[in-house]
Each structure stands twice: as C-alpha cells, then as structure tokens.
Amino acid sequence: MSFRPVHNFTESQTERGLKLIVFDGLAAEAMTTLTGGTFLVAIAIYLGATDFQIGMLAALPTLTNVFQLFSIWLVQRYNNRKVLVVLANGLARLPLVAIGLLPFLFSKGTSLAVLIFLLSFHCSDRLQERAGTPG
Numbered sequence: 828m829s830f831r832p833v834h835n836f837t838e839s840q841t842e843r844g845l846k847l848i849v850f851d852g853l854a855a856e857a858m859t860t861l862t863g864g865t866f867l868v869a870i871a872i873y874l875g876a877t878d879f880q881i882g883m884l885a886a887l888p889t890l891t892n893v894f895q896l897f898s899i900w901l902v903q904r905y906n907n908r909k910v911l912v913v914l915a916n917g918l919a920r921l922p923l924v925a926i927g928l929l930p931f932l933f934s935k936g937t938s939l940a941v942l943i944f945l946l947s948f949h950c951s952d953r954l955q956e957r958a959g960t961p962g
Contacts, residue, residue, distance in 0.1 A: 830910045862923065862949065863888075874930070874939040883943055891950040922948045 836844070860866070871881050901911055922945035929938040929945075 830907065830913060832907065832909055858920075858923070862926070862946070867946075870930075871939065871942065873935075874942065875935045876939050880939060880943065884946060887943070887946050887950045891947060919949050922946070 833840075867884055868881060871884055876884070898911065898915075902908055905911065925932075926942060926945050926949070929942055932938070933941055
C-alpha cells in the first residue's frame, strides 16, 4: 500500500474506498461505544475509581484536544496527511489491547492509573482527526 497522496482516482478505487469507509465507520462506532461512556465508567468503578478519577476519564477527550495544534504543525511540515493519519490511528489504537487486559495484569489500584495513562494515548487520536481534515 502506498502512502503517497493520489489526486485522481479511478472508478474502482472510488468504489473500494466507499466500501472501506463504511467498515471504518462501523469499527469506529464500536470502538467509541466500548471505550467511552457506560463501559468506561463501569470498568473504572470495578477498578475502584474515585469520583476525581472518573472525572479525569470523562475529561480526557477534551484535554487531549491540544494535540490538534501539534497536528497542524506536522501537516505543514511533512505535507502528507495519509502517513500522519495512519501513524496516529495506529498509535492511538495500540493501547486498547492493553486496556482490555488491565484487570488481568495489574492490581485494581495500579490498573486504574494505567487505564488513565493508556486512555490519554487513545484519546490523542485528535491528531489523526485534524490531520485527516482538508485544509
């Protein structure tokens, strides 16, 4: 797969891209549902979270919006949104595997600190959102 930007698409490339967008949307919605809201609060409570820690988990998506500023600089410097989106997406998704294993790997108190740390990386996909927008 080439990460070089393409300016003209064939009909088959457009059709393939549209099908992939549907799968991406389904996967993104499943990931958002399972890593936020009720599921996130439930795992935090299971791990013994305090009210402050639950508030930190809820605030992470907003706090990590600062990565959008960094992404603007990266897009201007490297001028290849495709590579930036793939890298940011990959790095933001890697912690999800570790988050799923937290209850089995660490004690409850340690798991919560690791959960907040890993979710900060997951939420940093704000870089990917900004890099993926035209501009």
